[in-house]
Amino acid sequence: MPATIRDVARASGVHISTVSRTFSAPHLVNPETRNRVLACAENLGYRPNRAARALITGRTHNIGLIIADIANPFFPPLIKAAESQARQRDYHIFIADTNEDPAAEEDLVHALAKQVDGVLLCSPRMSNSLIEQLSREVPLVVINRQVTGLPAVVMDVGQGARLAVEHLTGLGHRELALLGGPRGSWTNREIRRSATAAARTADAALTVLGPNPPTEGGGIAMAEQVRRSGATAVLAYNDLMAIGLIEGLDSLGLRVPQDISVVGIDDIALSRLTRPKLTTVATPTAAAGRTAVDMLLQHDGSFAARAGRGGGRTTTADDRRTTAQVTLQTELVIRDSTGVGPAAPADRPAAAATADRPGAAPSADPGSRGHADPGDATAATPEVVAS
Template sequence: MTIRDVAQAAGVHVSTASRALTASHLVKKETRERVLAAAARLGYRPNESARALTTGRTRNLGLIVSDIANPFFPPLIKAAQAHARVRGYQVFVADTDEDVRVEEELIQTLARQVDGVVLVSPRLADDVIARLGGDLPFVLVNRQITGLSAVLMDVAHGAVRAVEHLAGLGHTRLALVCGPRGSWTSAQMRRAAGQAAADAGVRLDVLGPNAPTEQGGIAATAEVLRTGATGVIGYNDLVAIGLIEGLDEHGVRVPDDLSVIGVDDTVAGRLNRPRLTTVAMPTAPAGRTAVDLLLQTLESGEPDHATAQTTLATSLVVRDSTAPPDQSRG
């Protein structure tokens, strides 16, 4: 079956049938429904290769993450892929392994194969991302750059809630284990946690940069202990789990001797023992929203969409890794 067969069955011109299937907002609702019904009845499937040659569009999207092994990313990837598929797009996923050189190479490579790219927690400098975004529609997740649309998770609010939670339990000396250099999330946490600590009248030692991994948490353990903190906030759940492991090796019990909070609310944190108190991040909604913003730009062609920004709420989930401080310590 061809588009001509669909047009004949629906009683419309070939160009109208084509618009109904590829740019439905340009066709009256009744006409669109008639064309879609004819296409379904005839079993018509568009030839995407031919369409790409005609329209210059591949109907493919790129999604680049900094570490696909981090349990934070899979829910976002799955949500983005499923949401794009419903809209008739496929998603190519790529992993930079926290390497800015790889990140830039992947963007340049995908630019030849996709219509737009979602960059999740990119590490490249702002000017590099802005330059690359000049040739290809971008949507950023957890990064703000003027002129590019973004989906932000309100990690600042989460950091404030984490500090307030620990201060409310009676902790007066806290530590924040930051993530990698160039991380927008780490910068937001540092600023918000610092202000919250000052407001609560507690001391906050900021440590880092650190690798955003379990090993990064283990490596930061000795420095955390040197601060004398009784409560610590990790950059993410993996870092927090690494801290718990490292503290155990030093004979420090969580939460009896030291309370630990993570960020992300991943499966790993829920399965850990003690179960991890954490800031829940809206990863699946972020994936869907990023696809929506990207497709708005692609399908409307309006430059105003390039500056769209959405902030998604976060929340503190209290489990077993936090408790009042041991008054016998120190």
């Protein structure tokens, strides 16, 4: 029923190879012929069969995206950006949700491996060694994790955590708590490491509470422990937990920010909607999604075709596999959930510490529509480390 290349060839009186070239290498075919073919194709509603193309070229033009939990509002912007970026490059994105289950991650990589040109592994909870092993099966780009030898794009939460701690100590807090995230999270380790260091520098105490599930519930459940810790300010693994914590503290009769300050991480859309509005570390999720797609595509672009007739093609000298690791900057967004602490300097009014980020449109995703500049993503990432 659907028109094939042969139908088009017949209709336009040329050989199928000419039709093929009309689409995949237009410069090789006479403009006149080309137009005729194009017209016939249009006429018949012909669209190249990607399965057949994939079979011979060895490239599926599909990308797998493995996510811990789509329902976590942190991910949708990333997905959206990745999908849009991929589409521009004529790729499609397979999405898969692991429900925060490390075993599911492995299964999914296997399941996707033969069907995609590469996989984006987002905040994986697997072990490094397993990730490395899987990367021999299919090109991988890791997001929010550093695995030696693998291309990665990470958000600099370490820096963010430092900024957050400095913000809090600057407000006069001396007793801090860190609400940890899930076990196995690279991000969690980074935050902890950086927050601990920053607290020490500022001569403040920091209690680490966790690990916890990275959800609102995880935050609610820890309210009591946070109170007992005696901390006057807490940094949470992510916004969801921060919001949950505020909720939990509220039912304990503790007011935020008057009694206790709370800082989240991620700057999900939701953090602007709760009361109080959440002070948080903004992570460039959309940029991360775009960048990851770009890295994957550029990376396996150098593979060229792994198939092709004789297969005897000489591998290009460019086989050095530049596995870059890109670090995206984060930034502190001060809103209403942080206030002065016990050791605050007298001349510092609480209100002075609150100022939302100026011109940030509510959920605009620059570059997700049409004309996105490919250089855009990396332009936002001054710090690029090639390994």
